[in-house]
Amino acid sequence: MNRLDTLNTPGTPGIGVEPLNTPRLARNPTGYFRVPLATHRLANKVAFITGGGGKIGVETAARLIREGANVTLMDISFEALEEALVTLKDAIYTGEISTSRILTVVGDASKEEDMVSALERTVKMFKKLDIALLNAGVSYAAKPLLKTSEEEYDRVMGVNVKSAFLGLKHVGKTMAALGNGGSIILTSSIAGLRGAPGLSVYSASKFALRGLATTAATELGPSGIRVNTIHPSGLGGPSFQQSWTEEQLEEMKKGMPLGRFAETHDVSSVVAFLGHEDSKFITGSFLKIDGGAITF
Template sequence: MSTMSGKVALITGAGGGIGRATARLFAERGARVVATDVAEAGLEETAALIRDAGGEVTTLRVDVANEEDVARMVETTVSTYGRLDYAFNNAGIVGAQAPLTELAEADWERVIAVNLKGVFLGLKHELRQLAKQGTGGAIVNTASTAGVVGNPNIAAYTASKHGVIGLTKVAALEHARAGVRVNAICPGVIKSPMTDGFSGGDAAELMKDVQPVGRVGRAEEVAELVLFLCHDAVGYITGQAYIIDGGYTAQ
C-alpha cells in the first residue's frame, strides 16, 4: 500500500507541465488530488489522465492572485475530502521579457501577483488549515534556478522566485514546532510549455547543449522531488530550496 493512501494533496498550476506531472504522481501514489489552474482545458485534461489511471481527483478553477479564489480552494479541498495533507504551490508565469529599464510597471506587477503573491496567499490559507488540523503536513513551493542566480531580461520573474525562497524560509520557521514542513524546489530548464515560452520555441532542442547533463529536465523528474519532500521519511527537512537543474548552477 502506498504511504500516501488516504492523504489529500492540493496542487496549483496543475493544468500542464510540472503541476500536471506532480498531480498525476500524487494520485499514482494513492493520494486524493485537488488540481487547480486558471487554464480549465488543461486542467480537465490532467483530471482525465488521473481518472483513466484509476486515481481520484477534484478540479477547481483558481486564480492564485485572488485571495477569495485561494480561500475557496482550501475550503473546497476540506469540504470534499475532510482534510489537507500536502500542498504544492506551483502556479507561475514567465511574464514579459525585457531589460529592467524597459520593463513596464504593469508587467512587473502581473508577474509578482501570480508568482509571489500567489504563493503568499496559498501559504496563508494552507497553513491556517494545517494548524487547525494539528496533524502536521508538508508544503512545497515552486521557485526556480532564477531564485538563486540572476537572469538578464526577466527581472520580475527572477525577483519573484527569490521572494518565493524567502517566503518558504519564513513559513518553515513559523510552523516548524507544529510539525508542518515547508520547502521550495528550484527547477532549471524543464521541458514544458513555460520553458518553451522562454526560448520562443522548442526549449529541449535550443537549450540542451548548454546543460551539463546534455539534456533538459522532465516534469516527471521534478514531480519525484516534490513527493520526496512531502514524505514523512524526510521529516527533518524544512526551510530549504532544492535545485534540480542538471548541474547548470554548479558551473
C-alpha cells in the first residue's frame, strides 16, 4: 500500500485523516467547503453606489472592480465623477475600456426621479443589480444643539435619510423584480450608535438609518435581499486631520484600541464582504468599522 492509499483509507492514522468513529456529517453537514473559492469573488456582479464621487464611494468602487464587479457611480457632482473615472482606470487590469465596466450618473440621490433614472440606466447597461451601497451623505460644522438651525436640520435629514429611504425603496423594487436577491448596505457612522456632541442632527440622521435598514431587512428578506448598516469612525487623511488640532487628534486616538483612525480601504473591504455570498446569512445587522472605539 502506498502513501496515497494510506491517506485515503478510512480510519488509518495519517495526515488529513480522522479516526473512523468521527461523525462525518457532523463535521460537514452541507458540503459547502467543496465550493471553489474565486479569486475575483464578485465577478459578474453589478454594484450601485450613491455618493459615488466621495472618498468612500471611489475607494469602494475600486475594490469592487478589482474583485470583478461592474459599478454604477451616482453623484450630484459632475466634476467628482470625472475625477473618480480617472482614479478608477487604475483598478481595471484587464485592458477593458473603463466605460464598459463603470457607469457614471449625475443625479441627486434625495430626488425620487433621479434615483429611479439611475437604477433604470444601471439595469439597461449591465442587465442586473446585485449590490447597492447607499452612501450619499452630508454633515456640518460642529455646534451645540441649541445653536443648530432648522435649515441645517432640513438639509442633513433631507440628504442622509431621504436618499437612503429612496435607495432602499427603489433598489429593493429593482432587485425584487430581477428575482436574484441582492445585498444593500447603508453607510451610517459610529454617530449612529452613540451620541455625538456638537452633531445632534447628524447623529439623529445616522441613527435613523438603523431603523430603515432593520425594517427593510424584514420586509425584503423573502425576496432574498439582505440589508445591513456599516458604522465607520472618523476617516483619517489630510481633510480629517485639518479639522482638529494635534492635541485633539492625540486625545481621540486614546479612545481607539487599535491605535489609528479608519481609512477608506477599511470600509471598502467590509462592503466587498457584504456584497459577497460569504455574508449570505447576515441581514438586519450593523457592522462597526471603528478600531474598537465603541464596545458594548
